[in-house]
Amino acid sequence: MERVPILKIGPTLFVSIQIDLQDESVLALQEDLAERLVATGAHGVIIDITAVEIVDSFIGRMLTVIGSISRLFDAETVIVGMRPAVAITLTELGLSLSGVRTALNAEKGLEILNGKS
C-alpha cells in the first residue's frame, strides 16, 4: 500500500496526493493526518489534488471527513487544485464538500489560511 506524505510548512500541514487513491491509503491518510495534527499543533491543512483525475463517492466523503477531523484540532482544511472534471463528478454525486474550503491553487490556499490567522 502506498502512503501519502504529509509535509509541515510553518503552521500548516501540506498533503499532496500524487497517487491513484485506494480505499486503504485514504484511511491511512486520515490516521496519519490526525497524528501529525496532534504532534505539530498545526492550524491549517492544505490538500493538493491537482494530480487526482478520478474520484468516487468514497473519496469525496473522505475529503469531508478529513475536514471534520481537522476542525476537532482547530485546524482549517483547504482543498486546492481540483480539476474541472473532478468538480463536475462531485457535483453530480451530490457532494458539495461542506465544512472544507476550496482554492484554485496552493498559493491561494495559503492566502486563505494566512488571512484567517
Added chain:
Amino acid sequence: MEVGATRGRMAVYLRDNQDKVIGRWSELVVAGVRGRTSYDEVQRELSEIYALVVRVLADADEHAAGELRATLDELSRTRARDGFTPSETAQAVFSLKEAVYELVADSADLVPEYLAFSRLVDDLGLRTFEAYSAAREQIISDQSTAMMELSTPVVRLWDGIIAVPLVGTLDSARTQLVMEKLLDELVTAGASHAVIDITGVATVDTEVAQHLLKTVSAARLLGAECTISGIRPQVAQTIVSLGIEFGDIATKATLADALALALRQAGLKVVPQ
C-alpha cells in the same frame, strides 16, 4: 442465369438508345426542378449515372454497383444542400423509367427486360432517398454544433473575474458545455470570481435552475465564487412562483452590479479620478 441474360439484353438496348434516353430523361428532370439547374448540367450528371446503370445491368465488372451508389449519394447530397425536396431528388431517378418506357412501350417483346430494369431503378430511387435524409441529418447536426460553439463564450471582465453571458434556451447539453467551459476557464485564467449572466435567457424553469445551481457548486469546489446576474422581472416572478431557492448564491439585477460585487470581494475599489 435467365435473369442475368434478361438484364444483359436490357443493357444492350439501353446502350443502343443512349442518346435518345438521356435526352428525354434530362428533359423530364429539368421540367421537374423548375429552372434551378441548367439542362447541360443535368445532362452531364445523368449521362454519368446512365453509363453506370448500363454497366451494372451488363454485369460487366464488380466496381460498377459501388460507383453507381457513390455517384447517387453525391447527387443526393448536392440536392439536399441546394434545398431540393426529397421527392424532387427521387423523382430525378424515377424519371429514367418514364424515359425508357416511352421508347419500349411499342415493343411487347421487351417486357421482362423492362421489368428487370425497373426493379433496378426502384432500388436506386430508394438509395437516393436514404442518402438525401442522411445528408440532411448531417447538415442539422453540423448546424447545432456550430450553434453550440457560437453561443457559449467565456469573457474576462477583470484580472481574476470572468463572465459567461448566456443567450437563448438552456437545455441539459448546453448547460453541460457551459459548465465545462466555465470551469476550464476558471482554472486557466486562475480566476476566483465568475459571473453567469442570464439576461438573454428567455425562460428559467426548475430544470434550468437546477443546472445553474450545479454549475455554481462545481465552481465552488474549485475555489471560485459565482454570481448570477441579469435576472429580468418576468424571470424573477417565475422563479419565485416555482419556489426555486438559490440559497446562498448571490444574485444581481445587472452585470454591472455583479462586477461591482466581485471587485469588492476581490478587495478592489473603483474610485473617480
